[in-house]
Amino acid sequence: MKQKIKEKLEDSNYRMTGQRAAILEVMIDNQGEHLSAEEVLYKAREKMPNIGIATVYRTLDKLASIEVLYKSMFDEGRYRYELCDEGTHQHHHIICLDCGNITEMEDDLLNNLEQRIESKGFKVIDHDLKFYAYCPACRNRK
Ligand SMILES: [Zn+2]
Ligand SMILES: [Zn+2]
Ligand SMILES: [Zn+2]
Numbered sequence: 484m485k486q487k488i489k490e491k492l493e494d495s496n497y498r499m500t501g502q503r504a505a506i507l508e509v510m511i512d513n514q515g516e517h518l519s520a521e522e523v524l525y526k527a528r529e530k531m532p533n534i535g536i537a538t539v540y541r542t543l544d545k546l547a548s549i550e551v552l553y554k555s556m557f558d559e560g561r562y563r564y565e566l567c568d569e570g571t572h573q574h575h576h577i578i579c580l581d582c583g584n585i586t587e588m589e590d591d592l593l594n595n596l597e598q599r600i601e602s603k604g605f606k607v608i609d610h611d612l613k614f615y616a617y618c619p620a621c622r623n624r625k
Contacts, residue, residue: 485511487569488551495549505530506542510552510566517555517563517576517585555611557585577614581621588614 488507492499499507509526510518518526524539543564547554552564557578563585568574575588597607617625 485569491549491551497545497549502527502531502534502538503542505534506539507546507551510546510564514566515587517557517565519558519561519563523564555613557613558583572609573611575612575614577616577618579618579621580615581617584618584620586618 488511497503505527506523508530509523513526520536520539520543523543524534524536527534527539543552543554543562546552547564550567553567553573554562554564555576557563557576572591572593575590575592577586577588578584579586593610593612597610600607
C-alpha cells in the first residue's frame with residue numbers, strides 16, 4: 484500500500500478490516516477511474532463475496548473524509564469516488580452530457596485565480612472544477 488495512504492489511515496485510527504481493505508484495494512487497482520459505490524461493490528465482491536452495499540458506502544465515505552479518496556457528484560444524485568491525487572490540487576473533470584464519459588484535465592488552470600484569492604489573505608487548499616461538454620465521439624455521431 485502506498486505510504487501516504489498508510490499514514491492517513493494511521494493518523495485517523497481507521498482500523499482496516501478485511502472488507503475495508505478489499506474496498507480500498509479496488510480503488511488502488513482502479514486508480515484514475517471514477518467509480519460509483521455500485522461499481523466498487525461489484526469489483527470488491529470478486530475478492531470478498533459477502534461484502535454488502537452498506538459497508539461499501541460507509542467505507543468509501545470514511546476514506547473520503549480522511550482524504551484517501553476524492554468524492555464528487557458527477558451524475559444526478561450519485562457520487563463517484565477516485566483515489567486522491569497526492570500532494571497536488573485536484574485535477575479537473577470534463578463530463579460528456581451525452582455519453583457521461585469523464586475525461587481528466589491535469590493542468591491546474593487556476594493558478595491566476597488562486598493568486599488573486601491568496602492576495603486577499605486566504606490560503607487555497609484545493610478546488611473542484613467541472614466542465615460539462617460534448618465529447619469528440621458524441622459530436623461526430625451527430
Ligand atoms: Zn490549484
Ligand atoms: Zn460523449
Ligand atoms: Zn478524476
